[in-house]
Amino acid sequence: MTCCKMKKFDIIALGELNVDLLLNRICGFPEVGKEIFAKEMVLTLGSSTAIFAANAASLGARVSFLGMVGHDDFGAFVKTSLEGRGVDTSNLIEVSTAATGLTAILNYDEDRANVTYPGAMSIMGVKDIRPEAIAAARHVHISSIFMQETLHRDILEIVRLVKAQGVTLSMDMQFDPEEKWDFDYRKILPSVDIFMPNEQELKALTGKDSLEEAIKEVRPYINILVVKMGSKGSLVITKDSEKKLSAMLNxxxxxxxxxxxxxNAGFITAFVQGKDLEYCQYLGNLAGAINTTAAGGTGAFKSKKAIEDAARKFFKQDITL
Ligand SMILES: Nc1ncnc2c1ncn2[C@@H]1O[C@H](COP(=O)(O)OP(=O)(O)O)[C@@H](O)[C@H]1O
Ligand SMILES: [Mg+2]
Incomplete structure (x- = not known):
């Protein structure tokens, strides 16, 4: 077996990539047959997995992205944006059979209307994942299962392929927009080292009304279960332990x-650095809290120094990344 220190990357972020086209200050609501104006427009790197990758890189992990984009300008934008945040893009797959995915987000104060074209990210499946690419890392993180049609179809094969390379695996299933929750947790979770849903998703997945019942339902299948609970903080559960850590309230x-x-970025960065579960949970909570101090998912994670400064300024936490 290859020594960990010789591995090229700490983390492979595997999956969805798209751009977000944000339209702000829109005059009225769109109507078929009419044209209205937005007074502000921003194009940014979208997707939960990209936010994870960018922030884990800022926190100090060596991250590579294995995802699919189209052979087009948005694909180039995704690549440049990831590289700008210190994420390796040598594992990006560029295809000419689909365009890069895009979400058009129409913002109305607290509410938003989204239209997503999944494009290239919906056609990536197990056949696109080279075992050598996985073996070059110590850990793989997968997110947003239900947003990726082919990856969703192949998920059991993918987790088995990943585990066969001797790496650890974390997964944040995320919400199912169709609310079908087609995710065979009895078969999948035994191959997942760290399963990271939020409270609402875990209850929906198991069809249970209370968090306690939901945890009881998945407990026989998990290795480590991390439940995110918004401003209430998080729970870290193993087969024989349970620890709640309150949020550092912003x-x-x-x-x-x-x-x-x-x-996820905070927790997994600490995990690949060999820290104990208690510290992983602490850095997860802290990173989640820091996230809420600036706009969007990556605004507060521009550099190690920016993260350390925010930890001190907003939460009186002294950390050295
Ligand atoms: N208002 C807040 N103040 C401080 N920390 C927060 C706040 N909201 C979320 N967090 C932290 O971020 C973590 C993830 O947020 P959560 O909303 O539960 O995840 P998700 O975005 O997946 O629903 C929480 O477990 C918590 O530690
Ligand atoms: Mg989430």
Missing amino acids: QNVVDAIGAGDSF
Whole structure:
């Protein structure tokens, strides 16, 4: 077996990539046959997995992205954006059979209307994942299962392929927009080292009304279960232990977009650095809290120094990344 220190990457972020086209200050609501104006437009790197990858890289992990984009300008934008955040893009797959995925987000104060064209990210499946690419890392993180049609279809084969390379695996299933929750947790979770849903998703997945019942239902299949609970903090559960850690409350939340992805980035960065579960949970909670101090999922994670400064300024936490 290859020594961990010789591995090229700490983490492979595997999956969805798209761009977000944000339209703000829109005059009225769109109507078929009419044209209306938006007074502001921003194009940014989208997707939960990309937020995770960018923030884990800022926190100090060596991250590579294995995902699919189209052979087009948005694909080039995705690549440049990831590289700008220190994420390796040598495992990106560029296809000419589909365009890069895009979400058009129409913002109306607290509410938003989204239209997503999944494009290239919906056609990536097990056949696109080279075992050598996985074996070059110590850990793989997969997110947003239900947003990726082919990956969703192949998920059991994918987790088995990943585990066969001797790496650890974390998964944030995320919400199912169709609410079918077609995810065979009895078969999948035994191959997942760290399963990271939020409270609402875990209850929906198991069809249970209470968190306690939901945990009881998945407990026989898990290795480590991390439940994110928004401003209540998080729970870390193993087969024989359970630890709750309250959130470091931010009184002035800018927005909570990507808080769960930032939590994952903090937790997994500590995990691949060999830290104990207690510290992983601490860095997860802290990263989730820091996420809420700036706009979007990556705004507060521009550099190690920016993260350390935010930890001190907003939460009185002294960390050295
Ligand atoms: N208002 C907040 N103040 C401080 N920390 C927060 C806040 N909201 C979320 N967090 C932290 O971020 C983590 C992830 O947020 P959560 O909203 O539960 O995830 P998701 O985005 O997946 O739903 C939480 O477990 C918590 O530690
Ligand atoms: Mg989430």
